[in-house]
Amino acid sequence: MSESTARPRGKTKWLLSTNAVLVYLFFYAPIILLFVFSFSDNRNVGTWGGFTLGWYRDFADNEPIQDAIWVSLRVAFITTVVSVVLGTMAALALERFKFRGQRVFDALLYLPIIIPDVTMAVMMLLFFSQGLDIVNELFGTQAGKGLTTITLSHIAFCISFVSVVVRARLNGMDERLEEAALDLYATRWKTFRHVTLPLIAPGVAGGALLALTLSLDDVVITQFAAGPGSTTLPVYVFGLIRRGVTPLINAVSVVMLAVSILLVLLSLLLQRRGDKETAPVDPGVKAA
Amino acid sequence: MTIAEAPAPPPEAIDEGPIVEAEAATPEFERAAEKAESRRGFLIALPAYAYLVLFFAIPLVIVAIYSFGTRNRFGDTELSGWNLDAYRKLTEPLLRDIFLRSLWLAILTTLICLVVAYPFAYFLATRTPTIRNVMLVFVMIPFWSNFLVRNFAWRVILGTDGPLSTATSAVGLGDTRILFTPTAVVLGLVYGYLPFMILPLYAAIERIDLGLVEASRDLYASGWQTFRRVLLPLSMPGVIAGSILVFIPSLGAYVTPEILGGAKSTLLGSYIVTQFLTARNWPVGASLSFTLTVIMLFATILYFRKGGRTL
Amino acid sequence: MGTTVTDTAETETPVSDDRSGESAVGIRGITKRFGDVVAVDNISLDIANGEFFALLGPSGCGKTTTLRMIAGLEFPTEGSLTIFGQEVGTLPPNKRPVNTVFQNYALFPHLDINDNVGFGLKMKKVKKQEIASRVDEALAMVRLTHMGKRRPTQLSGGQQQRIALARALVNRPKVLLLDEPLGALDLKLRQEMQSELKSLQRELGITFVFVTHDQEEALTMSDRIAVMDRGQLLQVDPPEAIYERPANRFVADFIGQTNLLEGTVQDATTVCLLNGARIPLDSGLAAGTQVAVILRPERATIEPRDEATTGRSSVEGVIRSITYLGNAIVYRVGLDWMELDVREENRPDSHRLDVGEDVVVSWDDRAVAVVSE
Numbered sequence: 017m018s019e020s021t022a023r024p025r026g027k028t029k030w031l032l033s034t035n036a037v038l039v040y041l042f043f044y045a046p047i048i049l050l051f052v053f054s055f056s057d058n059r060n061v062g063t064w065g066g067f068t069l070g071w072y073r074d075f076a077d078n079e080p081i082q083d084a085i086w087v088s089l090r091v092a093f094i095t096t097v098v099s100v101v102l103g104t105m106a107a108l109a110l111e112r113f114k115f116r117g118q119r120v121f122d123a124l125l126y127l128p129i130i131i132p133d134v135t136m137a138v139m140m141l142l143f144f145s146q147g148l149d150i151v152n153e154l155f156g157t158q159a160g161k162g163l164t165t166i167t168l169s170h171i172a173f174c175i176s177f178v179s180v181v182v183r184a185r186l187n188g189m190d191e192r193l194e195e196a197a198l199d200l201y202a203t204r205w206k207t208f209r210h211v212t213l214p215l216i217a218p219g220v221a222g223g224a225l226l227a228l229t230l231s232l233d234d235v236v237i238t239q240f241a242a243g244p245g246s247t248t249l250p251v252y253v254f255g256l257i258r259r260g261v262t263p264l265i266n267a268v269s270v271v272m273l274a275v276s277i278l279l280v281l282l283s284l285l286l287q288r289r290g291d292k293e294t295a296p297v298d299p300g301v302k303a304a
Numbered sequence: 305m306t307i308a309e310a311p312a313p314p315p316e317a318i319d320e321g322p323i324v325e326a327e328a329a330t331p332e333f334e335r336a337a338e339k340a341e342s343r344r345g346f347l348i349a350l351p352a353y354a355y356l357v358l359f360f361a362i363p364l365v366i367v368a369i370y371s372f373g374t375r376n377r378f379g380d381t382e383l384s385g386w387n388l389d390a391y392r393k394l395t396e397p398l399l400r401d402i403f404l405r406s407l408w409l410a411i412l413t414t415l416i417c418l419v420v421a422y423p424f425a426y427f428l429a430t431r432t433p434t435i436r437n438v439m440l441v442f443v444m445i446p447f448w449s450n451f452l453v454r455n456f457a458w459r460v461i462l463g464t465d466g467p468l469s470t471a472t473s474a475v476g477l478g479d480t481r482i483l484f485t486p487t488a489v490v491l492g493l494v495y496g497y498l499p500f501m502i503l504p505l506y507a508a509i510e511r512i513d514l515g516l517v518e519a520s521r522d523l524y525a526s527g528w529q530t531f532r533r534v535l536l537p538l539s540m541p542g543v544i545a546g547s548i549l550v551f552i553p554s555l556g557a558y559v560t561p562e563i564l565g566g567a568k569s570t571l572l573g574s575y576i577v578t579q580f581l582t583a584r585n586w587p588v589g590a591s592l593s594f595t596l597t598v599i600m601l602f603a604t605i606l607y608f609r610k611g612g613r614t615l
Numbered sequence: 616m617g618t619t620v621t622d623t624a625e626t627e628t629p630v631s632d633d634r635s636g637e638s639a640v641g642i643r644g645i646t647k648r649f650g651d652v653v654a655v656d657n658i659s660l661d662i663a664n665g666e667f668f669a670l671l672g673p674s675g676c677g678k679t680t681t682l683r684m685i686a687g688l689e690f691p692t693e694g695s696l697t698i699f700g701q702e703v704g705t706l707p708p709n710k711r712p713v714n715t716v717f718q719n720y721a722l723f724p725h726l727d728i729n730d731n732v733g734f735g736l737k738m739k740k741v742k743k744q745e746i747a748s749r750v751d752e753a754l755a756m757v758r759l760t761h762m763g764k765r766r767p768t769q770l771s772g773g774q775q776q777r778i779a780l781a782r783a784l785v786n787r788p789k790v791l792l793l794d795e796p797l798g799a800l801d802l803k804l805r806q807e808m809q810s811e812l813k814s815l816q817r818e819l820g821i822t823f824v825f826v827t828h829d830q831e832e833a834l835t836m837s838d839r840i841a842v843m844d845r846g847q848l849l850q851v852d853p854p855e856a857i858y859e860r861p862a863n864r865f866v867a868d869f870i871g872q873t874n875l876l877e878g879t880v881q882d883a884t885t886v887c888l889l890n891g892a893r894i895p896l897d898s899g900l901a902a903g904t905q906v907a908v909i910l911r912p913e914r915a916t917i918e919p920r921d922e923a924t925t926g927r928s929s930v931e932g933v934i935r936s937i938t939y940l941g942n943a944i945v946y947r948v949g950l951d952w953m954e955l956d957v958r959e960e961n962r963p964d965s966h967r968l969d970v971g972e973d974v975v976v977s978w979d980d981r982a983v984a985v986v987s988e
Contacts, residue, residue, distance in 0.1 A: 032424075047454070102351050105349065135556065138580065169359070192719065198707070229448060337705075
């Protein structure tokens with residue numbers, strides 16, 4: 017490949033690599049600047065005024081923010097667990113079986129991915145308004161929007177994302193392995209437990225991290241599905257930002273950034289390890 | 305080949321167990337077995353299916369229903385007496401302007417992403433595997449990090465006392481006043497969605513047999529001609545995929561315009577949200593959301609028809 | 616191989632009491648339809664206990680589908696399938712006393728060799744110690760004793776194949792099925808494995824049923840071969856009979872190289888070829904039947920026309936091309952109405968003929984066969 021004429025050389029190569037460098041700069045400069053300025057001792061976020069950890073201290077002491085973090089974590093945890101289970105089951109049903117209404121199900125599963133989050137937010141708002149009215153009438157309760165409705169909304173869009181990832185994994189898996197398991201006296205369930213599940217585990221883990229990230233990140237849908245008194249971190253920070261830019265927000269942002277970057281690296285690591293363990297065995301390839 | 309001289313010994317007794325009675329095969333049995341399998345699949349799909357019908361399909365239908373409702377004096381919605389008023393309102397100049405503005409910004413964003421991402425993707429695809437993986441990881445990291453925060457970062461940078469302003473002042477160009485203009489919004493959208501363009505493009509280009517590029521060079525084509533006649537057509541699925549992945553969220557964007565665009569020029573996303581939060585005109589909000597969804601659905605179906613692969 | 620029966624093992628493997636006289640696999644009127652396509656069309660055959668049996672045919676002939684039906688990975692649309700007299704056609708694969716060696720081995724990549732080989736035993740809830748000893752036994756049988764802790768990806772193709780074999784045999788199945796087991800191996804390795812498989816089967820006495828499209832492989836290894844084409848069973852016979860007395864054109868053409876000389880039956884002792892030549896052959900068919908005389912290239916002799924021996928059945932022609940194979944030379948001879956191949960061993964005293972030379976191709980009448988379809 018090194019001598020291929022397809023590989024850019026000379027002027028083209030220079031242009032292309034400059035473009036690449038600029039793109040990376042474009043990506044990382046804002047993040048780095050944000051990080052730097054979070055230590056700046058200046059009311060004005062964009063100006064440098066000496067090093068301080070004060071903003072982080074404020075962050076740790078700020079009660080509404082800590083509450084919001086706690087809400088976010090709880091919602092994200094439940095969302096991840098439920099959407100991973102349902103999403104994996106959906107993926108299995110679509111990849112390993114044929115049943116009536118399968119295509120409708122497939123299309124339904126794709127919709128949450130395509131739909132803009134504003135629309136989804138509106139959907140959730142209207143649904144819960146109506147739904148809660150009906151429930152309250154029927155059961156004489158006073159239920160309102162809150163943690164439950166937020167979680168229910170998050171699960172609604174996370175299932176699809178999980179299923180896409182797991183489906184890709186199932187697709188790439190050799191079905192003969194499942195046949196081999198049956199041939200070796202395994203029941204359907206045991207085949208799933210001992211063969212299929214270990215082999216799609218990286219996909220399931222990837223889906224889980226995806227769901228976690230999406231849930232932690234979401235703003236609009238949460239805003240519309242939330243009620244008074246319960247708010248997640250992104251929604252709270254969004255509200256703060258609209259009122260004005262403060263160094264506190266900066267500190268919070270950097271923490272959020274650090275967490276999400278950590279999650280990315282974690283998922284990449286797991287994926288790398290998972291791929292090694294479960295790489296398909298090619299009989300034509302001789303051992304090194 | 306000699307045939308065995310003596311009959312082979314019978315296989316040794318294996319783990320004996322209770323005798324299972326079975327019958328000869330018939331088409332009915334085959335059908336019943338297939339049905340049982342089908343049912344199993346349906347049951348496995350059922351939890352997710354039911355959940356999505358309840359918490360997605362029905363809400364979508366409710367939005368459609370509301371879009372036919374009317375807003376009464378108190379800001380509540382009357383659902384009796386269906387009409388198309390909410391849809392008619394969409395054709396008014398105010399909304400037409402908003403729609404065209406949003407459309408224009410989305411197209412602009414998509415084009416910019418395309419122009420920036422294509423060379424990047426090509427460069428990426430022509431690196432050695434190790435470098436490629438490292439480069440991809442560094443694209444993924446900002447891609448996955450919190451969306452809100454990335455918009456906030458630009459808010460800080462573009463502010464009148466932000467670092468960009470400071471830098472340009474120092475050079476004598478005066479303060480930058482990009483914030484709260486459409487430029488800022490496009491910038492924010494490009495920043496947010498560029499990876500959505502890079503990844504499908506990269507995937508499509510990587511799949512192309514680069515021997516074809518070599519062949520093209522061998523046949524006296526210049527770099528530009530090779531690009532236009534060989535690369536571009538072959539990477540078209542990636543171009544389409546990336547464009548849709550950028551266009552759709554850009555059209556319905558809410559967070560980015562709110563943070564970087566300010567109140568001056570309203571876009572679709574913000575307008576819809578206001579209908580529900582402040583203006584309290586739910587039918588119009590619903591009709592707009594629904595229309596937006598139909599447009600996006602259309603675009604996606606078009607993509608799949610053109611032989612696009614799964615996202 | 617131990618003979619104890621573990622009474623803690625839980626299985627529901629069907630068992631037949633009388634095993635010495637029953638066929639290992641009994642197939643009666645088995646048909647498999649996929650929608651409108653008939654993959655296997657009403658075939659019946661018996662595979663004897665201890666036989667090394669081959670299902671041979673071109674791709675799409677239904678041999679793999681048949682094997683899968685024996686394994687239980689497909690259910691027949693119609694018909695009866697028995698293992699030692701016990702009807703199993705409608706049982707799922709995990710309830711049959713049959714194990715399969717898959718074409719691409721299907722070794723579990725996420726398990727080490729020990730766990731791979733012991734998988735079936737674990738599923739049958741055999742005790743851990745017994746699993747360990749039986750796995751060791753199986754690995755020794757395929758001569759891969761110290762590979763237990765390795766992963767499938769660390770093994771070569773030939774080793775993976777032997778592990779797949781061990782994984783199947785460790786369960787002491789009544790019938791072992793092999794789906795194109797040697798396809799992925801290179802020539803040398805394939806020949807090694809052919810003799811290994813053959814001696815293993817002899818030693819164990821288990822019935823082996825294997826699927827292949829390589830007729831040479833089938834001829835080398837099997838006790839009997841079933842030739843299939845387009846879902847139908849064409850002939851079931853030992854290799855010698857398949858080669859010497861093929862049942863029809865397809866079998867004749869598919870197995871080995873052959874020349875088919877078209878003609879008609881004149882009477883009880885003669886067949887008349889297209890060029891008018893009369894061949895003394897007792898075809899046992901009615902006069903007027905369209906037949907083809909099967910002349911294997913190595914059974915024909917080629918001589919220059921002016922030196923030809925007389926008194927044998929022969930045809931005249933011109934050499935069109937010569938192919939040098941190292942151990943043999945193949946002459947393609949053009950006759951008036953067709954071309955035929957003659958294969959001569961490359962000996963120092965062989966005729967040295969040239970392209971374009973006039974030759975006579977002759978043969979011993981006892982060395983040909985006749986088919987009608």
